[in-house]
Amino acid sequence: MRPPAVILFGVLFGFVLSRARVTDYDTIAAMFRLGDFHLFGVIGSAIGTAALGLWLLRRAGNHTLLGRPVEIRPKPWHRGAIWGGLIFGAGWALSGACPGTSLVQAGEGKLVALFTVAGILAGTYLYGWFRSRFALPTITPRVQEVRP
Amino acid sequence: MYEIVFMRPWPWWAAGPALGLVVTLMAWMAGRALGVSTAYGSVCAVASRMSFFSATEYREGWRLWFVLGLPVGGLLAGLGSGTFVLTTAYGELDALTRGSLLAKAGVLFAGGLCVGWGARSAGGCPSGHSIVGIAQGARSSIVATVGFMAGGIAVFNLLYAVFGR
Numbered sequence: 001m002r003p004p005a006v007i008l009f010g011v012l013f014g015f016v017l018s019r020a021r022v023t024d025y026d027t028i029a030a031m032f033r034l035g036d037f038h039l040f041g042v043i044g045s046a047i048g049t050a051a052l053g054l055w056l057l058r059r060a061g062n063h064t065l066l067g068r069p070v071e072i073r074p075k076p077w078h079r080g081a082i083w084g085g086l087i088f089g090a091g092w093a094l095s096g097a098c099p100g101t102s103l104v105q106a107g108e109g110k111l112v113a114l115f116t117v118a119g120i121l122a123g124t125y126l127y128g129w130f131r132s133r134f135a136l137p138t139i140t141p142r143v144q145e146v147r148p
Numbered sequence: 149m150y151e152i153v154f155m156r157p158w159p160w161w162a163a164g165p166a167l168g169l170v171v172t173l174m175a176w177m178a179g180r181a182l183g184v185s186t187a188y189g190s191v192c193a194v195a196s197r198m199s200f201f202s203a204t205e206y207r208e209g210w211r212l213w214f215v216l217g218l219p220v221g222g223l224l225a226g227l228g229s230g231t232f233v234l235t236t237a238y239g240e241l242d243a244l245t246r247g248s249l250l251a252k253a254g255v256l257f258a259g260g261l262c263v264g265w266g267a268r269s270a271g272g273c274p275s276g277h278s279i280v281g282i283a284q285g286a287r288s289s290i291v292a293t294v295g296f297m298a299g300g301i302a303v304f305n306l307l308y309a310v311f312g313r
Contacts, residue, residue, distance in 0.1 A: 001178040003209035006174070006178050006214045007214065007220075008217065009182065009217065010213065010217020010218050010220070010221065011218075011220045011221040012173075012217075012221060013170050013214075013217070014219065014225075015222070015224055015225050016158075016170060017167070017221070017222075018222045018226065019153075019229075020157075020160075020166070020167070021157055021163075025238050025241055026239040026240050029239070029304070038160050040160075041161065042160045042163045042167070043164065045160060045163075046164040046167035046168045046171075047168070047282045047283050048164070049164065049171075050167075050283035051284075052172075053176075054280075056172075064177060064178065064179040065177050070175050071181070072180070072181040072284070074286035075276070076288060077287050078288060081270050081295065082295055083269060084265075084267070084269025084271070084292065084295070085291060085298075086298065087265055087299065088267055088269075088296050089296045089298060089303065090262045090266070090302075091258075091264075091265075092263060093301075093303035093304035094255055094256070094303065095259025096238070096259075097260075097263070098263060098267075098274050098275075099264075099273045099275075100215075100273065100274070102260070103222070105222060106222070107219030107221065108222040109223075109226060109232050111234060111235065112236050112249075112256055115252075115253045115260065116256045116259060117260065118257060119256065119258065119261045120185075120188055120264035120267070121188055121260075122264060123260060123264020123268075124188040124189055124192055124267070124268055126264070126265060127200075127265045128192055128200035132198040132199045132201075
């Protein structure tokens, strides 16, 4: 599958996120207040379905429809997962959005989502600047062993 | 059918499996792990020569195509359900920011900064880590997701305790 064709999955993913109300601020707010099971159910059942799907794919030899290898590896462990996770959570609480849903919100016509998108770009750039400036090793190794 | 797909809000037991199915289809058909936040690094890689963004993951062409589809999906959902409208309204945050667009923009931009920094530091976001990562049983993804939730619950409730009402 050529890169431009992947847009199809972006459209599908964005459509489902929107229909699932993951892009709705008040739904995210209800999740953080622990007053609504909806989003926990969405995330939990998404994990379960993806786990089953990826497991079946591995069992079938990890080949794509066109016979190419499936390039999916578990993300390596690093301490950044702790602090990065918490900082991300703080941003999720402030903006009511994550990198994917902010873009979907923009498509839904929620204009203020563009401020979130601009912030995420700036935060990403700042992190890259910080890592480049202080010449720290990158957190994700470029080559990693494929798990059987 | 149209009613179920476009008009009624999807229950969690339909929406979650649908997201998992998109992940599986993308792996099976395109051979790629679905993830959004790295694409923001790809945008930086287009504009910057910094060493951090020279990593191969930021140079993969499919990522920008994928995220380009996200707003299109939101637009289709909005048009299909007849809810599409250009608006600066943003749910309960409107009340918290007392109707000030500037305050709302500030909160959202600050939130975005944390999301962008946090996602790169954690190595992913709720799509790549929480769904695809945990589906593979990756320790970093489980820890990052606990962080997303713990940080989110703490800061959200603090925000409304201090500025709400």
